[in-house]
Amino acid sequence: MAIHETAAWAALKEHAASLQGAHLRDMMRDEDRCAALTAERDGILLDYSRQRVTNETMDMLFNLAEAADLAGKRAAMFTGEKINNTEGRAVMHAALRAPREATMNVDGKNVVPDVHSVLDKIEDFSARVRSGVFKGCTGKPLRNIVSIGIGGSYLGPEFVFEALKCEPAAQGASTGRTLRFLANVDPVDVSRAISGLNPEETLVVVVSKTFTTAETMLNARTMKDWLITSIKGKTAAEITSQHIVAVSTSDKLVQDFGVDAANIFGFWDWVGGRYSVCSAVSVLPIALHYGFDIARRFLDGAHDMDNHFLNEPPRQNIPVLMGLLGVWNSTFLGHGARALLPYSQALLRFAAHIQQVDMESNGKRVAQDGSVLPFDAGEIGFGEPGTNGQHSFYQLIHQGGVFPADFGGYCTSQCPVLLEGDPVPNHEEFMSNFFAQPDVLAYAKTAEELEKEGVPEWFRPHKVFTGNRPSLSLLFPKLDAFSCGQLLAIYEHRTAVQGFVWGLNSFDQWGVELGKKLATKVRTALSTARTSGGDVSEGFNPSTSTLMTYYLANGASKS
Numbered sequence: 001m002a003i004h005e006t007a008a009w010a011a012l013k014e015h016a017a018s019l020q021g022a023h024l025r026d027m028m029r030d031e032d033r034c035a036a037l038t039a040e041r042d043g044i045l046l047d048y049s050r051q052r053v054t055n056e057t058m059d060m061l062f063n064l065a066e067a068a069d070l071a072g073k074r075a076a077m078f079t080g081e082k083i084n085n086t087e088g089r090a091v092m093h094a095a096l097r098a099p100r101e102a103t104m105n106v107d108g109k110n111v112v113p114d115v116h117s118v119l120d121k122i123e124d125f126s127a128r129v130r131s132g133v134f135k136g137c138t139g140k141p142l143r144n145i146v147s148i149g150i151g152g153s154y155l156g157p158e159f160v161f162e163a164l165k166c167e168p169a170a171q172g173a174s175t176g177r178t179l180r181f182l183a184n185v186d187p188v189d190v191s192r193a194i195s196g197l198n199p200e201e202t203l204v205v206v207v208s209k210t211f212t213t214a215e216t217m218l219n220a221r222t223m224k225d226w227l228i229t230s231i232k233g234k235t236a237a238e239i240t241s242q243h244i245v246a247v248s249t250s251d252k253l254v255q256d257f258g259v260d261a262a263n264i265f266g267f268w269d270w271v272g273g274r275y276s277v278c279s280a281v282s283v284l285p286i287a288l289h290y291g292f293d294i295a296r297r298f299l300d301g302a303h304d305m306d307n308h309f310l311n312e313p314p315r316q317n318i319p320v321l322m323g324l325l326g327v328w329n330s331t332f333l334g335h336g337a338r339a340l341l342p343y344s345q346a347l348l349r350f351a352a353h354i355q356q357v358d359m360e361s362n363g364k365r366v367a368q369d370g371s372v373l374p375f376d377a378g379e380i381g382f383g384e385p386g387t388n389g390q391h392s393f394y395q396l397i398h399q400g401g402v403f404p405a406d407f408g409g410y411c412t413s414q415c416p417v418l419l420e421g422d423p424v425p426n427h428e429e430f431m432s433n434f435f436a437q438p439d440v441l442a443y444a445k446t447a448e449e450l451e452k453e454g455v456p457e458w459f460r461p462h463k464v465f466t467g468n469r470p471s472l473s474l475l476f477p478k479l480d481a482f483s484c485g486q487l488l489a490i491y492e493h494r495t496a497v498q499g500f501v502w503g504l505n506s507f508d509q510w511g512v513e514l515g516k517k518l519a520t521k522v523r524t525a526l527s528t529a530r531t532s533g534g535d536v537s538e539g540f541n542p543s544t545s546t547l548m549t550y551y552l553a554n555g556a557s558k559s
């Protein structure tokens with residue numbers, strides 16, 4: 001039975017209607033309710049009392065999870081069943097962070113030894129590069145890393161890199177080194193990536209699961225060309241083998257590109273691109289920059305959260321709770337977007353990564369069996385670290401449409417500062433906003449209150465806050481490699497929970513394919529027009545032809 005046909009679904013629809021008049025300001029007065037709507041793991045506190053839910057709502061959401069066989073689907077994921085049915089693949093990113101002694105089977109084979117053999121290889125290689133045993137071809141140590149990749153081969157590694165940049169242990173381990181990312185096929189991104197770098201001290205890591213992605217391949221060729229033309233007195237083969245390594249599932253294509261077979265770091269088709277953060281995709285660049293121990297701590301944190309997700313009952317299970325609340329807000333309350341608001345500047349690329357994890361996974365219109373979903377699945381995710389966002393789009397989330405918000409914060413700072421004479425450390429000033437903003441969203445400011453404050457009548461409507469805007473707060477002890485792994489896994493599993501409940505396949509991405517095909521057609525037409533002077537009116541609609549003709553006529557094609 002499809003999920004929307006179950007009694008649990010119908011009950012929630014009715015319940016949502018009955019809660020329409022309920023206001024968070026009143027709900028927040030019930031202390032027992034607020035205390036019940038929390039969960040804790042390893043010092044991570046989830047407070048979801050500012051969601052528009054009662055204890056009854058939560059029970060009904062747990063019933064929905066049962067009707068959707070959430071526990072069965074989760075078990076199928078962890079036991080290597082081919083739950084990505086359109087690609088015939090298992091979904092086993094949890095195996096990437098499993099301890100050496102674990103057993104996780106795909107097609108009857110334990111994949112954990114393969115995972116650890118790649119991790120051992122990364123540990124060895126990163127140690128040799130960092131100690132200067134593996135050098136550039138002119139004998140210089142390789143202290144700059146440029147990691148080329150896009151989508152899942154870029155966003156996660158950059159999120160982890162930024163999260164740890166000012167973490168004391170990681171910062172100390174990366175002194176004198178640089179790690180940059182090159183993702184966009186815009187040549188400006190190449191220029192930004194190589195600016196100020198000495199090619200003789202630069203190691204390029206080409207990251208592509210398929211090793212066919214057009215953007216990555218062009219950037220890889222461009223970087224190879226930069227290395228070969230800048231390093232004098234060495235052959236192209238010598239330069240390539242000492243300055244380019246790769247992370248991919250395709251050994252053959254990587255070797256055809258000229259990378260030494262010894263310098264290929266593999267992963268497997270049971271790892272989806274956007275779920276590949278714990279594979280060599282980020283473990284290699286992170287280990288090269290911060291050292292392997294930091295990368296291992298990150299994996300341990302993700303594994304810790306895998307255990308929590310797999311074993312904890314729903315009411316204490318952070319990813320399950322967050323996933324069910326996502327379904328509640330979007331499907332039953334009609335809020336189609338969600339703000340990601342980490343109160344941590346180190347998480348400046350968190351929202352960008354979670355956008356891909358969530359929107360590429362659950363942005364679907366059909367169920368796993370191909371039937372059209374009679375409801376909108378997937379949500380728009382957007383966000384910025386606080387407090388910057390407060391001076392930008394928060395106006396809209398306070399007085400415009402309703403967007404449920406995820407607030408994230410840390411009890412301690414990576415970089416504590418207390419100015420002489422200031423009453424509170426800078427981190428506390430910062431975190432005061434983390435505590436204040438959810439209440440501003442939840443509670444209202446009424447016209448009557450404004451009247452009592454003496455606000456003139458004409459002005460009152462502008463200052464009214466309707467409140468009743470849901471949010472949740474995730475409070476961590478600190479941001480280090482371990483908790484960064486936990487954070488990643490919370491959001492990966494939250495996305496899976498929503499997809500499991502909606503009954504769709506969160507692990508394919510057919511929507512991306514058509515755009516790639518059309519871009520290839522345009523590229524061929526532009527190149528033909530430029531080289532043999534043809535026009536671009538054939539094969540495209542009048543609007544696209546006009547744009548392409550204008551583009552060719554105005555010189556951009558020459559540069």
Ligand SMILES: O=P(O)(O)OC[C@H]1O[C@H](O)[C@H](O)[C@@H](O)[C@@H]1O
Nearest residue numbers: 151152153208209210213273512
């Ligand atoms: O790692 P690659 O094979 O180069 O793929 C990079 C990206 O390509 C596409 O955009 C997919 O939709 C992403 O999920 C993937 O991460």
